[in-house]
Amino acid sequence: MTLLAQVAPTAGGTAEVVVFWVFAVIALGSAIAVISLRNVVHGAVMLVLNFLSIGGLFLTLESAFLSVIQVLVYGGAIMVLFLFVIMLLGVDRDDLLQADLRTRVLAIAGGALLAGAVLFAFVGPYTSEASVCGPDAPAPGPGEVACAGLAEAYDEDDGAGARFLGRSLFTTYTYPFELAALLLTVATIGAVILARRRDLEPEDEDLADLDAAAADDLDGDDLDGASGAAAERHVAGDGPGTTERGG
Amino acid sequence: MLAEYLPILLLFLVASAFAVGSVAVSSLVGPRQPNPTKLSAYESGNEPLADVPGTRFSVKFYMVAMLFLIFDIEAVFLYPWALVFRELGWFGLGQMALFVGILGVAFIYEIGRGGLEWD
Numbered sequence: 001m002t003l004l005a006q007v008a009p010t011a012g013g014t015a016e017v018v019v020f021w022v023f024a025v026i027a028l029g030s031a032i033a034v035i036s037l038r039n040v041v042h043g044a045v046m047l048v049l050n051f052l053s054i055g056g057l058f059l060t061l062e063s064a065f066l067s068v069i070q071v072l073v074y075g076g077a078i079m080v081l082f083l084f085v086i087m088l089l090g091v092d093r094d095d096l097l098q099a100d101l102r103t104r105v106l107a108i109a110g111g112a113l114l115a116g117a118v119l120f121a122f123v124g125p126y127t128s129e130a131s132v133c134g135p136d137a138p139a140p141g142p143g144e145v146a147c148a149g150l151a152e153a154y155d156e157d158d159g160a161g162a163r164f165l166g167r168s169l170f171t172t173y174t175y176p177f178e179l180a181a182l183l184l185t186v187a188t189i190g191a192v193i194l195a196r197r198r199d200l201e202p203e204d205e206d207l208a209d210l211d212a213a214a215a216d217d218l219d220g221d222d223l224d225g226a227s228g229a230a231a232e233r234h235v236a237g238d239g240p241g242t243t244e245r246g247g
Numbered sequence: 248m249l250a251e252y253l254p255i256l257l258l259f260l261v262a263s264a265f266a267v268g269s270v271a272v273s274s275l276v277g278p279r280q281p282n283p284t285k286l287s288a289y290e291s292g293n294e295p296l297a298d299v300p301g302t303r304f305s306v307k308f309y310m311v312a313m314l315f316l317i318f319d320i321e322a323v324f325l326y327p328w329a330l331v332f333r334e335l336g337w338f339g340l341g342q343m344a345l346f347v348g349i350l351g352v353a354f355i356y357e358i359g360r361g362g363l364e365w366d
Contacts, residue, residue, distance in 0.1 A: 015250070059252060069323055077319040080312045087304035166327025170339050177324070177342070181349035184317055188353035191313050192362050195306040 016060055023056040040086050047082065051075045065162035310362040317350055 030053065033046040055070035099107070169177055328335075328343050335342070357363070 077316040084309045090303045163330045166331040181346045185353035
Protein backbone atom coordinates (compact mmCIF):
# COMPACT_ATOMS: atom_id res chain seq x y z
CA MET A 1 0.00 0.00 0.00
CA THR A 2 2.28 2.69 -1.28
CA LEU A 3 -0.49 5.25 -1.43
CA LEU A 4 -1.41 4.95 2.23
CA ALA A 5 2.24 5.28 3.18
CA GLN A 6 2.46 8.38 1.03
CA VAL A 7 -0.59 9.99 2.52
CA ALA A 8 -0.05 9.31 6.20
CA PRO A 9 3.67 9.08 6.80
CA THR A 10 3.68 10.34 10.38
CA ALA A 11 0.79 8.15 11.46
CA GLY A 12 1.56 4.98 9.59
CA GLY A 13 1.12 2.75 12.61
CA THR A 14 -0.37 -0.69 12.66
CA ALA A 15 -3.79 0.46 13.82
CA GLU A 16 -4.11 2.86 10.88
CA VAL A 17 -3.20 0.14 8.40
CA VAL A 18 -5.71 -2.26 9.95
CA VAL A 19 -8.49 0.35 9.94
CA PHE A 20 -7.62 1.31 6.38
CA TRP A 21 -7.87 -2.29 5.20
CA VAL A 22 -11.16 -2.87 7.01
CA PHE A 23 -12.76 0.22 5.50
CA ALA A 24 -11.22 -0.38 2.07
CA VAL A 25 -12.58 -3.94 1.90
CA ILE A 26 -16.03 -2.77 3.07
CA ALA A 27 -16.00 0.08 0.54
CA LEU A 28 -15.02 -2.14 -2.39
CA GLY A 29 -17.39 -4.94 -1.41
CA SER A 30 -20.37 -2.62 -0.96
CA ALA A 31 -19.54 -0.87 -4.24
CA ILE A 32 -19.61 -4.20 -6.06
CA ALA A 33 -22.88 -5.03 -4.28
CA VAL A 34 -24.43 -1.73 -5.44
CA ILE A 35 -24.05 -2.63 -9.10
CA SER A 36 -24.75 -6.35 -8.78
CA LEU A 37 -27.85 -6.53 -6.55
CA ARG A 38 -31.11 -6.90 -8.47
CA ASN A 39 -33.20 -5.09 -5.86
CA VAL A 40 -32.47 -1.39 -6.26
CA VAL A 41 -33.38 -0.56 -2.66
CA HIS A 42 -30.85 -3.11 -1.41
CA GLY A 43 -28.39 -1.48 -3.77
CA ALA A 44 -29.15 1.88 -2.20
CA VAL A 45 -28.53 0.49 1.29
CA MET A 46 -25.20 -0.88 0.07
CA LEU A 47 -24.44 2.59 -1.28
CA VAL A 48 -25.01 3.99 2.23
CA LEU A 49 -22.51 1.42 3.54
CA ASN A 50 -20.08 2.51 0.84
CA PHE A 51 -20.43 6.18 1.80
CA LEU A 52 -19.96 5.36 5.48
CA SER A 53 -16.82 3.34 4.85
CA ILE A 54 -15.38 6.14 2.73
CA GLY A 55 -16.13 8.43 5.67
CA GLY A 56 -14.11 5.98 7.76
CA LEU A 57 -11.24 6.22 5.25
CA PHE A 58 -11.26 10.00 5.68
CA LEU A 59 -11.03 9.42 9.42
CA THR A 60 -8.01 7.18 8.85
CA LEU A 61 -6.39 10.12 7.10
CA GLU A 62 -7.07 12.22 10.22
CA SER A 63 -9.54 14.45 8.42
CA ALA A 64 -12.41 14.31 10.88
CA PHE A 65 -14.27 17.21 9.27
CA LEU A 66 -14.38 15.59 5.83
CA SER A 67 -15.39 12.34 7.48
CA VAL A 68 -18.38 13.93 9.20
CA ILE A 69 -19.31 15.80 6.02
CA GLN A 70 -19.13 12.58 4.05
CA VAL A 71 -21.59 10.94 6.43
CA LEU A 72 -23.88 14.00 6.64
CA VAL A 73 -24.04 15.02 2.99
CA TYR A 74 -23.52 11.75 1.15
CA GLY A 75 -24.98 9.35 3.69
CA GLY A 76 -27.82 11.77 4.41
CA ALA A 77 -28.83 14.22 1.71
CA ILE A 78 -27.52 12.49 -1.40
CA MET A 79 -28.95 9.16 -0.30
CA VAL A 80 -32.35 10.76 0.28
CA LEU A 81 -32.25 12.01 -3.30
CA PHE A 82 -31.24 8.57 -4.57
CA LEU A 83 -34.04 6.87 -2.65
CA PHE A 84 -36.62 9.35 -3.89
CA VAL A 85 -35.53 8.79 -7.48
CA ILE A 86 -35.85 5.03 -6.93
CA MET A 87 -39.32 5.53 -5.49
CA LEU A 88 -40.27 7.86 -8.34
CA LEU A 89 -39.34 5.24 -10.91
CA GLY A 90 -41.05 2.45 -9.01
CA VAL A 91 -39.28 -0.08 -6.79
CA ASP A 92 -40.47 -3.22 -8.54
CA ARG A 93 -39.83 -2.15 -12.08
CA ASP A 94 -37.62 -4.99 -13.30
CA ASP A 95 -37.98 -3.84 -16.88
CA LEU A 96 -35.84 -0.79 -16.07
CA LEU A 97 -32.92 -3.12 -15.41
CA GLN A 98 -33.05 -4.74 -18.84
CA ALA A 99 -30.20 -3.71 -21.09
CA ASP A 100 -29.36 -5.00 -24.54
CA LEU A 101 -25.86 -6.01 -25.60
CA ARG A 102 -25.03 -2.68 -27.21
CA THR A 103 -25.94 -0.75 -24.04
CA ARG A 104 -23.86 -3.12 -21.93
CA VAL A 105 -20.81 -2.83 -24.15
CA LEU A 106 -21.11 0.96 -24.23
CA ALA A 107 -21.56 1.10 -20.45
CA ILE A 108 -18.50 -1.08 -19.80
CA ALA A 109 -16.40 0.93 -22.26
CA GLY A 110 -17.53 4.24 -20.76
CA GLY A 111 -16.89 3.06 -17.21
CA ALA A 112 -13.44 1.74 -18.09
CA LEU A 113 -12.61 5.01 -19.85
CA LEU A 114 -13.72 7.08 -16.86
CA ALA A 115 -11.88 4.89 -14.35
CA GLY A 116 -8.74 5.00 -16.49
CA ALA A 117 -8.92 8.77 -16.80
CA VAL A 118 -9.35 9.20 -13.04
CA LEU A 119 -6.49 6.81 -12.29
CA PHE A 120 -4.23 8.47 -14.84
CA ALA A 121 -4.98 12.05 -13.86
CA PHE A 122 -5.36 11.89 -10.09
CA VAL A 123 -3.57 8.77 -8.85
CA GLY A 124 -0.81 8.52 -11.43
CA PRO A 125 1.28 11.51 -10.32
CA TYR A 126 1.27 10.24 -6.73
CA THR A 127 2.75 6.81 -7.43
CA SER A 128 6.33 7.98 -7.83
CA GLU A 129 9.02 8.02 -5.15
CA ALA A 130 9.00 11.82 -5.10
CA SER A 131 5.44 11.98 -3.76
CA VAL A 132 6.34 10.02 -0.62
CA CYS A 133 6.37 12.54 2.22
CA GLY A 134 9.48 12.55 4.33
CA PRO A 135 12.93 14.07 4.63
CA ASP A 136 14.53 11.70 2.13
CA ALA A 137 12.10 12.23 -0.70
CA PRO A 138 13.85 12.78 -4.04
CA ALA A 139 13.12 15.80 -6.20
CA PRO A 140 10.13 15.26 -8.49
CA GLY A 141 10.88 14.58 -12.11
CA PRO A 142 8.67 15.63 -15.03
CA GLY A 143 5.09 14.47 -14.55
CA GLU A 144 5.64 13.63 -10.90
CA VAL A 145 4.22 15.40 -7.89
CA ALA A 146 6.12 16.20 -4.72
CA CYS A 147 4.58 15.63 -1.31
CA ALA A 148 2.62 18.84 -0.97
CA GLY A 149 -0.16 20.17 1.17
CA LEU A 150 0.01 17.46 3.78
CA ALA A 151 2.72 19.18 5.79
CA GLU A 152 0.57 22.30 5.97
CA ALA A 153 -2.43 20.20 6.80
CA TYR A 154 -0.62 18.55 9.69
CA ASP A 155 0.59 21.92 10.94
CA GLU A 156 -2.97 23.08 11.42
CA ASP A 157 -3.83 22.69 15.07
CA ASP A 158 -7.60 22.35 14.97
CA GLY A 159 -7.09 18.65 14.49
CA ALA A 160 -9.88 18.14 12.03
CA GLY A 161 -8.66 19.92 8.92
CA ALA A 162 -11.68 22.22 8.84
CA ARG A 163 -9.71 25.45 9.21
CA PHE A 164 -7.23 24.39 6.54
CA LEU A 165 -10.09 23.43 4.27
CA GLY A 166 -11.84 26.76 4.81
CA ARG A 167 -8.68 28.75 4.21
CA SER A 168 -7.97 27.13 0.86
CA LEU A 169 -11.62 26.94 -0.15
CA PHE A 170 -12.24 30.65 0.37
CA THR A 171 -8.96 31.92 -1.08
CA THR A 172 -7.50 29.64 -3.75
CA TYR A 173 -10.67 27.86 -4.77
CA THR A 174 -13.17 30.73 -4.66
CA TYR A 175 -14.25 30.24 -8.25
CA PRO A 176 -15.12 26.51 -7.98
CA PHE A 177 -16.89 27.28 -4.70
CA GLU A 178 -19.23 29.80 -6.34
CA LEU A 179 -19.64 27.49 -9.34
CA ALA A 180 -20.89 24.82 -6.93
CA ALA A 181 -23.64 27.19 -5.84
CA LEU A 182 -24.53 27.82 -9.48
CA LEU A 183 -24.60 24.07 -10.17
CA LEU A 184 -26.96 23.47 -7.25
CA THR A 185 -29.20 26.30 -8.42
CA VAL A 186 -29.38 24.89 -11.94
CA ALA A 187 -30.16 21.43 -10.58
CA THR A 188 -32.94 22.78 -8.37
CA ILE A 189 -34.52 24.88 -11.10
CA GLY A 190 -34.33 21.93 -13.48
CA ALA A 191 -36.02 19.68 -10.96
CA VAL A 192 -38.78 22.22 -10.36
CA ILE A 193 -39.37 22.67 -14.10
CA LEU A 194 -39.49 18.92 -14.71
CA ALA A 195 -41.65 18.13 -11.71
CA ARG A 196 -44.17 20.96 -11.78
CA ARG A 197 -45.55 21.14 -15.30
CA ARG A 198 -48.71 22.90 -14.26
CA ASP A 199 -48.84 25.96 -12.03
CA LEU A 200 -50.87 25.87 -8.88
CA GLU A 201 -52.00 29.46 -8.65
CA PRO A 202 -51.52 32.16 -11.24
CA GLU A 203 -50.97 34.85 -8.64
CA ASP A 204 -47.25 35.18 -9.32
CA GLU A 205 -47.62 34.87 -13.09
CA ASP A 206 -48.27 37.62 -15.58
CA LEU A 207 -51.67 36.27 -16.47
CA ALA A 208 -52.72 37.21 -12.97
CA ASP A 209 -52.12 40.81 -13.93
CA LEU A 210 -54.64 40.56 -16.74
CA ASP A 211 -57.51 40.42 -14.31
CA ALA A 212 -55.95 41.22 -11.00
CA ALA A 213 -59.20 42.53 -9.59
CA ALA A 214 -61.01 39.24 -10.13
CA ALA A 215 -58.09 37.31 -8.67
CA ASP A 216 -58.11 39.54 -5.61
CA ASP A 217 -61.79 38.87 -5.10
CA LEU A 218 -61.30 35.14 -5.38
CA ASP A 219 -58.27 35.08 -3.11
CA GLY A 220 -60.15 37.05 -0.52
CA ASP A 221 -63.15 34.74 -0.61
CA ASP A 222 -61.77 31.21 -0.76
CA LEU A 223 -58.88 30.81 1.60
CA ASP A 224 -58.93 27.05 1.64
CA GLY A 225 -59.44 24.51 -1.06
CA ALA A 226 -61.48 26.47 -3.55
CA SER A 227 -58.64 28.76 -4.63
CA GLY A 228 -57.09 25.87 -6.56
CA ALA A 229 -60.28 25.44 -8.55
CA ALA A 230 -60.38 29.18 -9.14
CA ALA A 231 -56.86 29.01 -10.51
CA GLU A 232 -57.95 26.22 -12.82
CA ARG A 233 -60.71 28.37 -14.21
CA HIS A 234 -58.33 31.25 -14.74
CA VAL A 235 -55.86 29.09 -16.61
CA ALA A 236 -58.53 27.47 -18.72
CA GLY A 237 -60.04 30.82 -19.59
CA ASP A 238 -56.79 32.30 -20.82
CA GLY A 239 -56.48 30.05 -23.81
CA PRO A 240 -53.76 27.64 -24.89
CA GLY A 241 -50.16 27.93 -23.87
CA THR A 242 -50.75 28.89 -20.29
CA THR A 243 -51.64 25.50 -18.87
CA GLU A 244 -48.33 23.81 -19.69
CA ARG A 245 -45.78 26.19 -18.27
CA GLY A 246 -42.15 25.20 -18.40
CA GLY A 247 -42.97 21.80 -19.80
CA MET B 248 -4.70 10.68 16.56
CA LEU B 249 -6.78 7.75 15.58
CA ALA B 250 -6.75 6.38 19.13
CA GLU B 251 -9.17 9.15 20.14
CA TYR B 252 -11.83 7.38 18.12
CA LEU B 253 -11.46 4.10 19.97
CA PRO B 254 -14.55 4.78 22.17
CA ILE B 255 -16.62 5.41 19.02
CA LEU B 256 -15.42 2.13 17.56
CA LEU B 257 -16.33 0.39 20.82
CA LEU B 258 -19.77 2.03 20.69
CA PHE B 259 -20.29 0.69 17.16
CA LEU B 260 -19.19 -2.77 18.23
CA VAL B 261 -21.50 -2.80 21.26
CA ALA B 262 -24.43 -1.49 19.17
CA SER B 263 -23.90 -4.12 16.46
CA ALA B 264 -23.49 -6.87 19.04
CA PHE B 265 -26.72 -5.74 20.72
CA ALA B 266 -28.65 -5.73 17.44
CA VAL B 267 -27.34 -9.09 16.25
CA GLY B 268 -27.60 -10.60 19.71
CA SER B 269 -31.22 -9.54 20.18
CA VAL B 270 -32.31 -11.08 16.89
CA ALA B 271 -30.27 -14.24 17.47
CA VAL B 272 -31.49 -14.81 21.03
CA SER B 273 -35.13 -14.13 20.17
CA SER B 274 -34.99 -16.51 17.22
CA LEU B 275 -33.38 -19.17 19.40
CA VAL B 276 -35.47 -19.06 22.56
CA GLY B 277 -38.66 -17.23 21.47
CA PRO B 278 -41.90 -19.25 21.08
CA ARG B 279 -43.35 -19.45 17.57
CA GLN B 280 -47.12 -19.33 17.28
CA PRO B 281 -47.75 -17.41 14.05
CA ASN B 282 -51.16 -16.31 12.81
CA PRO B 283 -52.00 -14.09 9.81
CA THR B 284 -52.36 -10.95 11.89
CA LYS B 285 -49.01 -11.43 13.58
CA LEU B 286 -47.36 -12.02 10.23
CA SER B 287 -48.70 -8.83 8.66
CA ALA B 288 -46.24 -6.03 8.11
CA TYR B 289 -47.70 -3.74 10.74
CA GLU B 290 -49.27 -5.90 13.37
CA SER B 291 -51.91 -3.46 14.55
CA GLY B 292 -51.69 -0.68 11.97
CA ASN B 293 -52.48 0.02 8.35
CA GLU B 294 -51.66 -2.41 5.59
CA PRO B 295 -48.80 -1.11 3.44
CA LEU B 296 -50.11 0.75 0.40
CA ALA B 297 -47.28 -0.06 -1.95
CA ASP B 298 -48.03 -3.74 -2.48
CA VAL B 299 -48.88 -3.33 -6.16
CA PRO B 300 -45.80 -3.88 -8.34
CA GLY B 301 -44.68 -0.69 -9.99
CA THR B 302 -46.17 1.64 -7.41
CA ARG B 303 -44.53 5.03 -7.78
CA PHE B 304 -44.14 7.87 -5.35
CA SER B 305 -45.09 11.45 -6.09
CA VAL B 306 -42.41 13.75 -7.44
CA LYS B 307 -43.28 16.24 -4.72
CA PHE B 308 -41.14 14.31 -2.24
CA TYR B 309 -38.23 15.01 -4.56
CA MET B 310 -38.84 18.76 -4.36
CA VAL B 311 -38.59 18.65 -0.59
CA ALA B 312 -35.45 16.54 -0.81
CA MET B 313 -33.91 19.04 -3.22
CA LEU B 314 -34.50 21.91 -0.78
CA PHE B 315 -33.05 19.77 2.00
CA LEU B 316 -29.92 19.19 -0.10
CA ILE B 317 -29.50 22.91 -0.80
CA PHE B 318 -29.61 23.91 2.84
CA ASP B 319 -27.55 20.92 3.91
CA ILE B 320 -24.70 21.89 1.60
CA GLU B 321 -25.06 25.55 2.55
CA ALA B 322 -24.67 24.67 6.24
CA VAL B 323 -21.68 22.44 5.45
CA PHE B 324 -19.89 25.29 3.68
CA LEU B 325 -20.74 27.73 6.46
CA TYR B 326 -18.76 25.75 9.01
CA PRO B 327 -15.21 26.06 7.56
CA TRP B 328 -16.11 29.61 6.53
CA ALA B 329 -16.97 30.55 10.08
CA LEU B 330 -13.65 29.12 11.33
CA VAL B 331 -11.59 31.41 9.09
CA PHE B 332 -14.04 34.29 9.04
CA ARG B 333 -11.74 36.77 10.83
CA GLU B 334 -8.81 36.08 8.52
CA LEU B 335 -10.90 36.53 5.40
CA GLY B 336 -12.59 39.76 6.44
CA TRP B 337 -14.90 41.50 4.01
CA PHE B 338 -13.74 39.35 1.11
CA GLY B 339 -14.99 36.23 2.85
CA LEU B 340 -18.23 37.91 3.79
CA GLY B 341 -18.89 38.94 0.20
CA GLN B 342 -17.98 35.48 -1.01
CA MET B 343 -20.43 33.80 1.30
CA ALA B 344 -23.07 36.43 0.51
CA LEU B 345 -22.71 35.59 -3.19
CA PHE B 346 -22.93 31.88 -2.44
CA VAL B 347 -26.04 32.24 -0.28
CA GLY B 348 -27.47 34.66 -2.83
CA ILE B 349 -27.09 32.21 -5.73
CA LEU B 350 -28.64 29.44 -3.67
CA GLY B 351 -31.34 31.90 -2.58
CA VAL B 352 -32.34 32.27 -6.24
CA ALA B 353 -33.00 28.54 -6.38
CA PHE B 354 -34.90 28.66 -3.11
CA ILE B 355 -37.11 31.61 -4.09
CA TYR B 356 -37.73 30.06 -7.51
CA GLU B 357 -38.85 26.77 -6.00
CA ILE B 358 -41.10 28.51 -3.47
CA GLY B 359 -42.46 30.83 -6.17
CA ARG B 360 -43.27 27.98 -8.53
CA GLY B 361 -45.13 26.22 -5.74
CA GLY B 362 -42.48 23.56 -5.27
CA LEU B 363 -43.66 23.00 -1.72
CA GLU B 364 -47.41 23.21 -2.39
CA TRP B 365 -49.13 19.88 -1.89
CA ASP B 366 -52.07 20.01 -4.26
